[in-house]
Amino acid sequence: MRVLVSGGAGYIGSHTVIRLVEAGHDVVVVDDFSNAKPTVVGRLEALTGTSVPVHSFDLTDVDKTEHLFANETIDAVIHFAGFKAVGESVAKPLDYYQNNLDSTFSLLRAMRRHDVRTLVFSSSATVYGAEPRLPMTEDLPTSATNPYGWTKVMIEQVLTDVAASDDRLRIAALRYFNPVGAHVSGDIGEDPSGIPNNLMPFVAQVAVGRREKLSVFGDDYDTPDGTGVRDYIHVDDLAAGHVAALDRISAGTTPMSIWNLGTGQGVSVLEVIKAFERASGRPIPYEIAPRRAGDIAASYADPSRANSELGWYATKTIDDMCADTWRWQSKNPNGYPDA
Numbered sequence: 630m631r632v633l634v635s636g637g638a639g640y641i642g643s644h645t646v647i648r649l650v651e652a653g654h655d656v657v658v659v660d661d662f663s664n665a666k667p668t669v670v671g672r673l674e675a676l677t678g679t680s681v682p683v684h685s686f687d688l689t690d691v692d693k694t695e696h697l698f699a700n701e702t703i704d705a706v707i708h709f710a711g712f713k714a715v716g717e718s719v720a721k722p723l724d725y726y727q728n729n730l731d732s733t734f735s736l737l738r739a740m741r742r743h744d745v746r747t748l749v750f751s752s753s754a755t756v757y758g759a760e761p762r763l764p765m766t767e768d769l770p771t772s773a774t775n776p777y778g779w780t781k782v783m784i785e786q787v788l789t790d791v792a793a794s795d796d797r798l799r800i801a802a803l804r805y806f807n808p809v810g811a812h813v814s815g816d817i818g819e820d821p822s823g824i825p826n827n828l829m830p831f832v833a834q835v836a837v838g839r840r841e842k843l844s845v846f847g848d849d850y851d852t853p854d855g856t857g858v859r860d861y862i863h864v865d866d867l868a869a870g871h872v873a874a875l876d877r878i879s880a881g882t883t884p885m886s887i888w889n890l891g892t893g894q895g896v897s898v899l900e901v902i903k904a905f906e907r908a909s910g911r912p913i914p915y916e917i918a919p920r921r922a923g924d925i926a927a928s929y930a931d932p933s934r935a936n937s938e939l940g941w942y943a944t945k946t947i948d949d950m951c952a953d954t955w956r957w958q959s960k961n962p963n964g965y966p967d968a
Contacts, residue, residue, distance in 0.1 A: 630745075631655040631702050635688060635736065637681075638665035640819045641672055641751065641864055643806055645707060646851065647817075648868040648878050652876075657701055661687040666965035672816045679937035688732035691739075698739040700890030705747035705879065707871055708736060711780070715755075715923070716738050716828045720775035729780035729900070730787075737791060746795075749874050750788060752802040753781045754860075754891070754928060764931035767887045774923045775787060785887070792884035795842065798867040799878040806860035806891035807869050810950040811957035818957030819864075820964035826902060827862070829950070833958040837910045843913060847920035852927055856898035860891040860929035863945035863953070873939040891930025892943040901947065909959075 634647055636642040637658030641688040643665075644876050658670070658681055664811040673681050684702075686693045688710050711729040712718065733750075740919040742747065748850040757765050758772030785802050792800045811818030825831040835842045870890040878886060896904075902913045935941050945953075 630702035630875075631657065632707045632875070633657045633697075633703045634709065634712065635659050635732075636665075636751075637704065638662060638667070638669045638683070640707055641867060642709040643669050643817050644812060644864045644868040645674055645709070645726060645871045646678055646681065647776055647812065648865070650679055652872050657684070657703065658678060658764045659684045659686065659697060660690060661685060663687075665715075665966065666820065666961040667966065668965045669817060676812070677813060686794050689728060691735045694739045694813055698743040698745070699922045699938050703743070703745050705749070705875060706736065706740060706745060707749045707751075707875065708733065709751045711751070713777060715775050715777050716826060718775050718780075723777040725776045725780055726946050730783060730809060731845045733784050733787065734962040737787075746798050747875070747879055748788070748798070748800045749871055749878070750784065750800065750802045752794045752804045753778065753784055753822065754804050754930065756782050758926070759925060761925075761928070763927060764893060764929050765889065766931045767889055782926070787877035789885050796884055798884050800884065801874045801878050801886045801888065802876055803870060804887065805867055805870075806862055808864045809861050810863040810865060810945065810953045812865065813953060813956075815953075815960040818838070818954065818961065820961070828859075828898060829954055832902060832905045832913055833954050835913050835963045836911050836955065837903060837958050839915065839962065842874050843902070843915040844848070844918040845915050846918050846924060849915045849920075852897055852928040854899050856899070857924060858895035858897045858929065860894065861896050861901070861947060862891050862943055862951055863950050866890075866943040866945055870935065870939065870941050871942040877939050878883060888935040888939060890935060890941075891929040891932050891933050892945075893930055896947050901951070904947045904951045905955065907948065910957045924937060
């Protein structure tokens with residue numbers, strides 16, 4: 630298939646582009662580069678040995694989105710594009726609702742006009758809300774604790790309604806947990822702008838000397854060592870899940886499908902620090918700080934539906950994730966170059 634990857638220059642999108650090409654698909658990328666560097670495209674082309682067409686614009690621009698679909702052959706869409714920082718979403722809720730929803734509306738309308746019926750959507754475990762039952766299964770009620778999470782809940786509802794209105798559509802929402810790691814080459818990885826919002830890139834920046842120490846937010850949770858427990862999934866496993874979902878819905882008959890992508894195993898903050906120390910051979914200084922508002926004690930998936938229906942399994946361990954993150958960070962201590 631010829632697959633349009635929105636946000637394809639971003640962290641998860643770029644790894645998925647590689648997996649799609651490896652699976653024999655042709656890829657077209659649309660990205661406004663608000664949270665990605667154009668230099669990733671050259672690295673993707675070097676890693677895949679193929680040219681990657683890139684359209685640089687914001688999907689909320691309806692006219693440009695229409696022009697893209699009118700001038701490119703597109704068989705399916707994988708939709709990553711969107712704002713994604715939880716804390717920023719609390720500070721700028723209108724920006725998040727407008728960007729994440731409007732870009733999806735623009736994409737869906739263009740798909741409808743050009744008879745593109747297959748969509749894989751990048752959702753999130755944040756849709757399980759504040760007090761989810763563990764492990765989290767896809768049949769749990771959805772909720773959210775911040776505007777970013779609510780945009781995922783809302784878009785999932787929109788997609789469910791759209792799929793119900795047209796039985797020719799094949800849509801999947803992939804609820805993933807905590808993507809970490811990097812491509813085994815060390816040439817592409819996570820390069821957050823500003824202060825990292827997530828644990829692993831912050832730990833990596835401490836290890837490489839960009840930051841003095843890590844703050845561990847809370848050590849009094851009801852977990853084995855008191856620190857927060859999360860389901861970390863290697864970004865390459867996650868990318869493979871998108872290809873598996875695309876293959877499944879393309880050949881299936883169900884208009885709307887939802888799958889968790891996670892390992893099913895929880896890892897604490899202190900366990901991540903120890904694993905990264907093993908991977909890097911360097912100490913990770915940290916201090917205990919107060920809990921952050923909105924954080925929950927533990928979050929981990931029940932991935933059995935994806936295992937059975939997609940034939941997909943997470944294969945990489947936390948040590949693999951830390952080793953690959955360290956390879957990326959040590960090769961690219963300042964992230965991607967600007968040019």
